[in-house]
Amino acid sequence: MGHVFSIQCGDALIGRCWDCVAGQALYVCQLEDNLLELETARDKLRELSNDVMRWVNSEETPQTVQLDRFGGWLSRVDATITEVDSLLNRATRERQKLCLAGCCSKNCKSTYMFGKSVSRSLKHVVGLMSEGDFKEVVERTLPEPVVVGNVNPTLGTETTLDEAWSYITGDAVRIVGIYGMGGVGKTTLLTKINNRFATISNNFDVVISAVVSKDLKPEKIQEQIWKRIGFLDKKWKKKSLREKAEDIFRVLSRKKFVLLLDDIWRRVDLEEIGVPLPTRQNRCKIVFTTRSCRVGGQMEAEKMIKVEPLAWEEAWALFQKKVGDIDFDIVPLAQDVAKECSGLPIALITIGRAMASKITKEEWEHALEVLRSPASILLHGG
Numbered sequence: 001m002g003h004v005f006s007i008q009c010g011d012a013l014i015g016r017c018w019d020c021v022a023g024q025a026l027y028v029c030q031l032e033d034n035l036l037e038l039e040t041a042r043d044k045l046r047e048l049s050n051d052v053m054r055w056v057n058s059e060e061t062p063q064t065v066q067l068d069r070f071g072g073w074l075s076r077v078d079a080t081i082t083e084v085d086s087l088l089n090r091a092t093r094e095r096q097k098l099c100l101a102g103c104c105s106k107n108c109k110s111t112y113m114f115g116k117s118v119s120r121s122l123k124h125v126v127g128l129m130s131e132g133d134f135k136e137v138v139e140r141t142l143p144e145p146v147v148v149g150n151v152n153p154t155l156g157t158e159t160t161l162d163e164a165w166s167y168i169t170g171d172a173v174r175i176v177g178i179y180g181m182g183g184v185g186k187t188t189l190l191t192k193i194n195n196r197f198a199t200i201s202n203n204f205d206v207v208i209s210a211v212v213s214k215d216l217k218p219e220k221i222q223e224q225i226w227k228r229i230g231f232l233d234k235k236w237k238k239k240s241l242r243e244k245a246e247d248i249f250r251v252l253s254r255k256k257f258v259l260l261l262d263d264i265w266r267r268v269d270l271e272e273i274g275v276p277l278p279t280r281q282n283r284c285k286i287v288f289t290t291r292s293c294r295v296g297g298q299m300e301a302e303k304m305i306k307v308e309p310l311a312w313e314e315a316w317a318l319f320q321k322k323v324g325d326i327d328f329d330i331v332p333l334a335q336d337v338a339k340e341c342s343g344l345p346i347a348l349i350t351i352g353r354a355m356a357s358k359i360t361k362e363e364w365e366h367a368l369e370v371l372r373s374p375a376s377i378l379l380h381g382g
Helices: 001-030 031-059 068-094 106-132 160-170 184-198 219-228 242-252 292-297 310-323 327-337 345-355 359-371 374-381
Strands: 064-066 138-140 175-179 206-211 257-264 284-288 301-307
Touching: 001 064, 031 068, 031 106, 064 068, 068 359, 160 175, 160 301, 175 184, 175 292, 184 206, 184 257, 184 284, 184 327, 206 219, 219 242, 284 292, 284 374, 310 327, 310 345, 327 345, 327 359, 345 359
Parallel strands: 175 284, 175 301, 206 257, 257 284
Antiparallel strands: 064 138
C-alpha cells in the first residue's frame, strides 16, 4: 500500500516537472518566431499610434477636449514600445546562446527568462493594437456662455448701453437694431453688450457674436455661429449651406440665446442661416448694428436705437486722453483737429493716438490740412 502511494506521488511529481520543463522549452523554441512577430507588431503599433495622433490633431478645436482613455492608451503605447525596443536590442546577444536548431540554449535560464519577456510583450502589443480601435478620440465641450471681447474705453456710450440692455433683458422686444454713421461706435457698443453678459447675472445659455459686413456671405456667418456652439471641423465645412443650417437650428432651438450681428448692410435671411426666430416662447434675442435705419425694417426690428456722435465736451476729453499733455500754444490747433473728427469716437481715438508724439505747430497744422482735404471724407464715412 505504501509503495503504491509512493509511486503515485512520484508520477505526479514527474508530470509537474515535465510540464514545467516543457513550458520553459517552449519559450526557447519559439523565441526566434516571437522576436520576428514582436518586431512587426511593434512597427504596426507605432504606425497606429501615429495615425491616431494625426486624427486627434485634426479633430481638436477650442470646443473639444482629448478623451482620457486615448491619453492613457498613448502613454501605455509609449512605455510598451520603449520596453520592446530594449528587448529587441538584446535579441542578437540572446540568439547567440541558442543551439540545436534553436530548441536549446547554452544558458537555459537566461534564454528562458528572455523568451518569457518576449512572449509577454508580444501579447501586450497585440492587446494595445486591439484597444487602439477608437470610434472617437475627442469630445465636444459645452461652449462658454460668453466670450469676452477687447474693447476701447470710450465716453458717451453708457446711456445707450443701458437703453439697449433694458430691451435685451426685458420681455417686450425680441429684435433690437443699433444704427448710426460709420465710426460712431456701434461695434464698440455691441462688444460692451456682449461683455456685460459676463459680469451681470442673466438667464441666457449662450451669447454669440458674428460679423456680417457689406459682402454678406451666409456661409461665413454660419461658421462664426457654429464655432461657438458646435464642432467646427473639416467635415462640417464641407457640408452644404442647408445641412449647416439644419445643424445650427438643431442646437439653437434647444437654447435660450442672444445673437449679436455686427455691420449689417441689408437683410440677413436668418432662416437660411439656421437661426430660430426669437419668439415670446423661446425668449431669445437678436441684436444687430447697421448704418441705415432702413435695414431695421428689413430685419423686422421692434426697436431701433440711434448712436449719436459725442458731444463736443466728451469728444475733446477723449481726444486729450489719447494725445496726452498738449502745450498751451498748441491747444487751439488741437481743438480744431478734434473738431474735424466730428464727434466720432473711433476717429477720436485714431487721430488722437497719431498726434500723441506731435509737439510742433507745423505738425498740427499739417494734420489739420490733411483732415480738411477731400480724402478725409473717408474718415467721416468710415
